[in-house]
Amino acid sequence: MSDELKKCREQIDSIDDQMLKLVSERARLAHEIGMLKNGGPIYRPEREAQVLRRLLSQNDGPLPEASVTAIFRTVMSHCRALEKELAVAFLGPLGTYSEEAANKQFGGVSSPVQCASFDEVFRTVEAGQADYAVVPVENSTEGAVGRTLDLLVQTSLKICGEVELPVHHNLLSKSDLSSIRKIYSHAQSLGQCHEWLNRNMSGIERIAVASNAEATRLAAEEPGTAAVASKRAGELFGLNLLAEHIEDDPRNTTRFLILSNHDVAPSGKDKTSLVMATRNVPGAVVQLLSPLAENGVSMTKLESRPLYTGMWEYVFFVDIEGHRDDEKVAKALAELEARAAFVKILGSYPVAVV
Numbered sequence: 001m002s003d004e005l006k007k008c009r010e011q012i013d014s015i016d017d018q019m020l021k022l023v024s025e026r027a028r029l030a031h032e033i034g035m036l037k038n039g040g041p042i043y044r045p046e047r048e049a050q051v052l053r054r055l056l057s058q059n060d061g062p063l064p065e066a067s068v069t070a071i072f073r074t075v076m077s078h079c080r081a082l083e084k085e086l087a088v089a090f091l092g093p094l095g096t097y098s099e100e101a102a103n104k105q106f107g108g109v110s111s112p113v114q115c116a117s118f119d120e121v122f123r124t125v126e127a128g129q130a131d132y133a134v135v136p137v138e139n140s141t142e143g144a145v146g147r148t149l150d151l152l153v154q155t156s157l158k159i160c161g162e163v164e165l166p167v168h169h170n171l172l173s174k175s176d177l178s179s180i181r182k183i184y185s186h187a188q189s190l191g192q193c194h195e196w197l198n199r200n201m202s203g204i205e206r207i208a209v210a211s212n213a214e215a216t217r218l219a220a221e222e223p224g225t226a227a228v229a230s231k232r233a234g235e236l237f238g239l240n241l242l243a244e245h246i247e248d249d250p251r252n253t254t255r256f257l258i259l260s261n262h263d264v265a266p267s268g269k270d271k272t273s274l275v276m277a278t279r280n281v282p283g284a285v286v287q288l289l290s291p292l293a294e295n296g297v298s299m300t301k302l303e304s305r306p307l308y309t310g311m312w313e314y315v316f317f318v319d320i321e322g323h324r325d326d327e328k329v330a331k332a333l334a335e336l337e338a339r340a341a342f343v344k345i346l347g348s349y350p351v352a353v354v
C-alpha cells in the first residue's frame, strides 16, 4: 500500500469516527423529539423536506443532489425507526416502481406491505393495516393514472407528500432475444416503451399484466417470454438484461403520492391538490377557477376525469401552489368552495425534493 493511500484511508477512518458520533447524537435528539410528539404522527414530511432543502442549498459537491438526499433520507429513516417503524403499503410484489418510490421517499421501508392492486393499497391504509400508502398518479409520457384519480375521489385518506421517480425500463428474460414470442408488462410501461418495442420487437405479442414485477415473475417461469421492468425486478427474479433504457423518453418520470390519515403542516414550499365538479352550465369551469387567479394562486395542474354517474360529466383535479393554511390559498379555496357543486381538498404537502 502506498503512503498516500494509507494516509487517505486514515483520514477516512477519522471522519467515519466523527460521523458515527454525530449520527448517534442526531438519533438521540430525534428520539427525544419522538417523546415530545405525544402520540402524534412520527413522520413529518414537511420537516424532512425542510431538512433536505436546507442541505441541498449548502451542497458544493462532489456528491450530486440525488446522492445527498438519499444519504440524509436514510439517516432520517433510521432516526424515525427509533420512534416507530412505519408500515408502508404499495403495489407489490417487491421490485415494482412503487416499491422504489416508497424506498426513495422513506429512505428505505422496514415494514413493506405489498398489495395486489391500487384499490387494496388504499383500503389497507384506510383500515389502519399500514401507516402510509404510495401510489403512482401521473407519468411524464403516459399521463394520469386513472384508477388512482378515481380512488382519490372516494378515499378518506389525505395526500401528505409526493415523490418523483425517474423511470428507466429494461427488457428482461431468461431466454435469448431471438426466441422471445411474448412480452409482459404493466400497460403504462408498455405505453412508455411503445416506439422502442415497435422498432425492435415488431410483431411480438405484448401482454398487459397487474404490475411490472408480476410481468417479471411470469417471464421467469415461461421460456420464450420477456418482461419490461426495472433492473431490480429482473435481479429479484433472476432474469438477464437483454436491453436497457428502452423508454421512449429518457426523462421518463413517474410522480407518486404518499397518503395517510393525517394532515401535514406547511414546509415553506407546498402544493395543494383538490378535486371538484361544476354545475353543467356554460363557462362553469372558467368561473370556478377564477378565485385562484384573483387571489394570485398559481395552478400547476388541471386534469379532467369522467364521472361514472352520467354521460359526459366530469370531475376536475387541480394542483395549486401553496398550503391550504396560507392566507391567499385559504381565501381562494373558500371562494371556490362557494361556487362549486362539489369540492374535496385532497391535501397540502411539500413539493417533491430531488
Ligand SMILES: O=C(O)C(=O)C[C@]1(C(=O)O)C=C[C@@H](O)C=C1
Binding pocket: 030, 033, 034, 042, 043, 044, 045, 047, 048, 051, 075, 076, 077, 079, 080
Ligand atoms: O423533527 C422531527 O419531528 C423528528 O422526528 C426528527 C426527524 C429527523 O430525523 O430529522 C425524524 C422524523 C420526522 O419525519 C422528521 C424529522
